[in-house]
Amino acid sequence: MATTLGKNTPILVMIAIITGLLTFSFINSNGDFGDFGITVLSGLFQGMLLFLVASGLSIIFGLMDVLTLAHGAYFMIGAYVAYDVQHPGGVIDLTAAIPDPNLRFPVALIAAILVGAGLGVILERGLLRPLYSRPIFQLVMTFGVSLVMVEIVKAIWDTTIYSWQDRFGLQESFFELFGQQFSVYRLFVVGIGFVLIIGIALILRRTRIGIIIRAGVEDRQMVEALGINVQLVFTVVFTLGCAVAAFGGGIAAPFLGASNNLATDFLLQAVAVVVLGGMGSYEGTAAGSIMVGLAIAVAQKAAIGTAFTVLPSITPMLLLILILLLRPSGLFGSAHSS
Amino acid sequence: MSAPVLEIRNIHTFIGQFHILEGVNVSVPQGSITVMLGRNGAGKTTTLKSVMGLTPPSQGAILFEGKPIHGKRPYHIAQLGIGYVPEHRAIFKTLTVRENLELAERQAHDLEKRIDFIFNLFPAMRQFYHYPAGNLSGGQQQMLAIARVLVPENRLLLIDEPSEGLAPVIIEELMAAIQKLAETSTVLLVEQNFRMASRLADRYVILDDGQSRVEGVMPELIKDEQLIQRYLGVA
Ligand SMILES: Nc1ncnc2c1ncn2[C@@H]1O[C@H](COP(=O)(O)OP(=O)(O)O)[C@@H](O)[C@H]1O
């Protein structure tokens, strides 16, 4: 009985918080379903983008004990690369080769993924590997890499904040519900997010690399002693994590554009997600991303027309504090995990 | 006597700045069960970890089937055909029994080929196949840790204190299993339980203070009460 209750607690806390957020938002919308729906979709959209950064951060931390502070910078790089490929001028100009913006966008996303993966391999193999067993050095080093990446971005693309100009079909489509225009592109990103949440869960549950990752979270040395090249697994996981973050930046760019702020904004939010979800817990990261995304959207809506314009940006931390008060090791964290 | 499967030649191992092994020599002949004896803290576990490359020796040599393996990475050493059953049965508690075994595969279908043998040896593994290994009893966890090294083809098994903290009935079952394994693999066993060690092993080596002191055949050690008293503190 006690164990059943204990097992259900994270889900109950999660349901309670989400219900609270939605109720508040519904009242805040004066009971207007259209308004409310827009807030919820915006929350899910932001939650999914956050998941693309937080999932990598969480799995890398669980497996390798590395909290990589460069992860937000990979998201940022993804946004710049996608922006650059999509638009005329810049480093790569594909407007002549692929005149159709609808076709250019997938290519822009692939470019973002490849650049993210490439920079991921370089960071893991070149810089992180010599520092395993030195956690503080890793923290400082990845933070430094993040700063360097921002500087490189400034050198290539200047400090301009780019907002997306080259609109493509999906981005221009809307559907109407409760008298409001909903963005099809946002819905599309939410759909991709859900597919990735389930896809990564299946990889972790069902595939050999998934078993290796889960075992490695428990005891890396023992995995190695069974004959598995754990360093190679580290490289693969780190690279995929960076690729997914850059992909996140790429699909976010049509909405959020490309700017330096993305690096810190998404890093801080993702760290909040990973901690409130329970360090190293995949379920916690997925649930935490959605909760934080929703909370930010609700706060953004509530802050309109008030003096609390800072509310949305401190919301992840407020939620983090609330959850750590309820469950000190995070939503899905086990009490004995450090 | 046939050539040794494992030969540890005068190894020195440091953990951090601590000089833990200060000259360990062990020779494990083909087809034997060799037991490593010695008090708590003598360096038995560190010796096995040094063989696996988990605490690599800074001096000396380790030869597996005549070829040097010191300095290689642990996964590489394991892949050569060495199975390691660590002390405190380091199984993966959140993984199911099946996943624990799958993890040990080195080639596709390793598990499929060996699963009947494993189920016969340890029927509990069949019963709990799809349950998290953390739900198993201590004895069953030890059986899983041993079953794990039976999945791939291992010619040498390093088993660290399998009887630790287990009830006598379970120990009997484990002894029978280890005896069965020794029919096909060479075994280097660490065992504090002298009764168990003396019944299982053909050969012994005694470690004390990070050094190997004596090695020989088991029947001689059993007769030598003075030696037992001196290094093991049991009569
Ligand atoms: N990680 C470690 N750090 C420092 N000392 C250690 C460590 N592991 C083992 N030792 C020391 O090395 C010695 C040998 O340990 P061990 O090989 O575990 O002995 P045994 O298995 O024979 O009981 C002990 O004195 C122990 O305290």
Ligand SMILES: [Mg+2]
């Ligand atoms: Mg020991």
